[in-house]
Each structure stands twice: as structure tokens, then as C-alpha cells.
Amino acid sequence: MSSSDKTFCKYFYHSLMLTPYSEVRPCCRFDTNIYDESFVWDGESKLTDFYQSDLFAGLRKDMEEGKPIKGCHRCYQEEELNIPSMRTKPFPIDISDLEDKDFSFRFVELGVGKKCNLKCRSCNASFSTKWIGDAEALKMPYSGDNSEIDLNSIPIQFFKETKSIKVTGGEPFLHNSFSELLNRLNESGYSKEIELEIFTNTTVFPNEDVIESLLSFKHLQISSSIDGVDKVNTYLRHPIRWEKYLETIRKWRRLEIHNPNVDIFLVNTVSIYNIMHTFKFIDWAYDYYYPQQPDIIFQIVHDPSYMNVARFPEDVKFGILDHFFDESHRVYSKWRLSPILEKRLKQLKKLIHSKAENSGVLEEFWQKTDALDRLRKESFKDVFPELNSLLRRKPT
Numbered sequence: 001m002s003s004s005d006k007t008f009c010k011y012f013y014h015s016l017m018l019t020p021y022s023e024v025r026p027c028c029r030f031d032t033n034i035y036d037e038s039f040v041w042d043g044e045s046k047l048t049d050f051y052q053s054d055l056f057a058g059l060r061k062d063m064e065e066g067k068p069i070k071g072c073h074r075c076y077q078e079e080e081l082n083i084p085s086m087r088t089k090p091f092p093i094d095i096s097d098l099e100d101k102d103f104s105f106r107f108v109e110l111g112v113g114k115k116c117n118l119k120c121r122s123c124n125a126s127f128s129t130k131w132i133g134d135a136e137a138l139k140m141p142y143s144g145d146n147s148e149i150d151l152n153s154i155p156i157q158f159f160k161e162t163k164s165i166k167v168t169g170g171e172p173f174l175h176n177s178f179s180e181l182l183n184r185l186n187e188s189g190y191s192k193e194i195e196l197e198i199f200t201n202t203t204v205f206p207n208e209d210v211i212e213s214l215l216s217f218k219h220l221q222i223s224s225s226i227d228g229v230d231k232v233n234t235y236l237r238h239p240i241r242w243e244k245y246l247e248t249i250r251k252w253r254r255l256e257i258h259n260p261n262v263d264i265f266l267v268n269t270v271s272i273y274n275i276m277h278t279f280k281f282i283d284w285a286y287d288y289y290y291p292q293q294p295d296i297i298f299q300i301v302h303d304p305s306y307m308n309v310a311r312f313p314e315d316v317k318f319g320i321l322d323h324f325f326d327e328s329h330r331v332y333s334k335w336r337l338s339p340i341l342e343k344r345l346k347q348l349k350k351l352i353h354s355k356a357e358n359s360g361v362l363e364e365f366w367q368k369t370d371a372l373d374r375l376r377k378e379s380f381k382d383v384f385p386e387l388n389s390l391l392r393r394k395p396t
């Protein structure tokens with residue numbers, strides 16, 4: 001194994017990510033916060049030129065020489081735990097015709113802007129405009145302002161070799177220039193070659209014109225964010241109402257049923273808050289999809305770090321695993337889970353077992369939870385009674 005095998009990553013050549021506040025990165029997991037340099041694209045120079053500037057050239061050079069890239073620490077951390085990282089997993093699309101170092105934007109991730117109507121606990125004001133009031137009240141720093149990214153400043157030829165686009169926000173369907181981009185991709189004919197994945201908070205169902213553009217893509221995956229059932233979802237994805245989620249997911253389901261190139265995935269962001277709710281969520285999803293099976297993906301929260309399950313003390317983790325054991329018996333006796341979901345559940349258990357630096361995590365958890373509860377007039381202990389007793393909170 002050469003030294004670069006431990007650092008080399010194809011995302012630096014065949015992928016580009018634009019964040020909702022105009023930062024450019026090789027992928028969604030790359031951490032720019034630990035750099036002094038700015039990764040912000042001005043929106044005027046060519047996006048491709050910015051990606052080949054000295055900043056990125058330096059990172060590529062280090063990586064090729066086997067030097068660890070500090071912005072890639074999330075992948076390295078997973079690899080140390082023997083969990084497949086984004087770097088070590090197969091690239092999400094076919095690149096067999098490319099040399100390792102060929103520049104070709106086969107995989108593009110677009111954070112189309114931070115306009116959003118929710119303020120999820122796992123999110124922050126760098127990604128959601130709805131979060132800004134709370135962030136300012138709590139003096140939490142954030143990046144970017146309220147302005148939207150004008151996706152019309154990206155020439156359509158940029159997507160000429162693109163095979164896959166992943167879209168995040170904010171809430172993508174609240175952005176006009178995103179709808180216009182879909183239209184431009186449809187009219188250019190590029191959409192026929194592109195697999196499109198959109199992360200949506202499932203509060204907005206687009207109009208007929210947008211649906212027509214969406215259906216022109218080779219494949220459409222709607223990744224519907226849902227962090228639990230009913231009030232658990234409302235607490236974690238404030239202030240979504242459960243009825244609103246059900247109303248919108250029903251429309252997406254109808255589109256999926258009538259169009260073979262459309263798939264809906266339920267994306268569950270797993271944090272300390274909802275880890276004990278996992279099997280209740282699976283139970284609901286299987287019931288909702290019956291007689292079909294839902295596609296469920298778990299997305300693990302690393303940041304904010306006080307929500308990261310791996311950081312919690314051992315006695316808390318034992319309690320979670322005990323609960324997992326009881327709940328899994330209940331759910332396995334009721335449903336035949338898909339093999340892929342079973343595999344994902346095993347990875348989730350690995351995460352609970354894993355160790356991470358944990359000093360001060362409980363104090364920070366309670367401080368942040370209380371502060372947001374007060375601001376939003378919510379009650380952690382009412383929504384998560386089991387976790388509340390497990391954390392054995394001392395009276396304050």
C-alpha cells in the first residue's frame with residue numbers, strides 16, 4: 001500500500017460541492033471550519049477556475065504525497081473505527097473511463113441556498129435562515145447572510161459531463177433559481193443523463209412545471225428528512241407539524257408509485273436525542289409503507305458534537321443498547337426488515353459502541369437543550385422521557 005492510499009480521494013477531482021453560503025468543497029464531509037483560508041466563491045469568477053486555485057492545488061498535492069488533509073478528519077475517524085468512509089466507499093457513480101486525476105464534474109452537490117422554513121436542532125444558522133433569530137438570541141456564530149445563491153450564474157455547460165447531482169439547502173423547493181436550474185437542465189437535454197437526488201424537509205411539494213422538469217431526469221431520488229414520529233419530529237425539526245409532513249410525503253409517494261424513475265428515501269438523522277426512538281420510527285415507516293418496504297437511511301450527527309452519540313459516557317451507551325435490544329425484539333417480531341436496513345442498524349450499533357472524546361459533553365448537552373427549550377417553549381423531558389431518565393439529570 002502506498003502512503004497516498006490512506007489519503008487519496010477521488011472527490012477532489014471528480015466532484016464539487018457548493019454550500020448554501022457559497023463555499024466550495026470537494027464533498028459534503030470536508031470540514032472548512034478548521035482552516036484560516038476562505039473557501040468562499042465570489043459568484044463572479046468561473047467556478048471551475050476557483051476549484052483549481054492555489055488553495056485546492058495545495059491540498060491535492062499534500063494528499064497525493066500521502067499527507068493527511070485536516071479537512072478530511074471525519075472520513076479518517078470512521079476509517080479508524082473500521083466503518084467505511086465516504087473516501088473508501090465506491091464513488092457513487094461510474095468513473096471507469098476517467099484517470100484518477102482527470103478533472104470531470106461527474107458528481108455535483110449543490111447547496112442551493114439557506115432559505116428554509118425549519119430550524120432543526122442538528123442544523124444551524126449557516127444553513128437555515130429560520131435559525132438566524134435563535135442563533136442571534138443565543139450568540140451563536142454563523143456563516144453567510146440571508147442572500148440567495150443565484151444558480152443562474154452557473155453556465156449550463158458546467159453540467160455537461162455531470163452524471164449525478166445531489167441537492168441540499170436550506171429547503172431547495174423554496175429557491176426560485178433552483179426551479180430555474182431544473183428547467184435549464186431539462187431544456188438542455190442534460191437532465192436525461194443525470195441522476196438527481198434532492199434532500200427536502202418535506203414541507204413543500206412543487207408545482208406542475210417543476211414536477212415536469214423533475215420527471216425529465218434519468219432518475220429522481222427524493223430524500224425526505226424525518227427524525228422521528230409525531231412530536232419527536234416536531235421537536236427535532238422545529239416547527240414542522242406532523243400533519244404537514246404526512247400531507248407532503250403522501251404526494252411524493254403518489255409520484256413514486258406512478259413513475260418508475262422516482263424513488264423516495266426516508267432519511268433519519270440520528271443523534272443522542274432520537275437514538276432510543278429508532279425502532280419506533282422503523283415501526284411507523286414499515287406500517288406506513290405496508291405492503292411495500294420503506295427505504296431508510298441513517299445519517300449520523302457529528303456536529304453539533306453535543307448531539308454525537310459516540311461522545312456520551314459508557315453508562316449512557318449501555319442504557320441505549322439495552323433499550324435497542326428490547327425494541328429490536330419487538331420490531332423484528334412484527335416486521336421482516338430489509339437486509340440493507342439490518343446492515344445499517346448494525347452500523348448504528350457500532351457507532352454507539354465507538355468511543356470519542358467526551359469531556360464536558362453532558363454539561364454542554366443540558367446547557368444547549370435548556371437554552372433552546374426556553375427559547376422555543378419546548379420540553380425535552382416531555383418528548384424524550386426515557387432518555388431524560390437515562391441521563392439521570394440532577395435537579396437544577
Ligand code: SF4
Nearest residue numbers: 009027030072075087
Ligand atoms: S476524504 Fe472524505 S472528507 Fe475528504 S474529500 Fe474525500 S470524501 Fe471528502
Ligand code: SF4
Nearest residue numbers: 116120123128170201
Ligand atoms: S430543513 Fe435542512 S436546512 Fe432547514 S433547518 Fe432542517 S436541516 Fe437545516
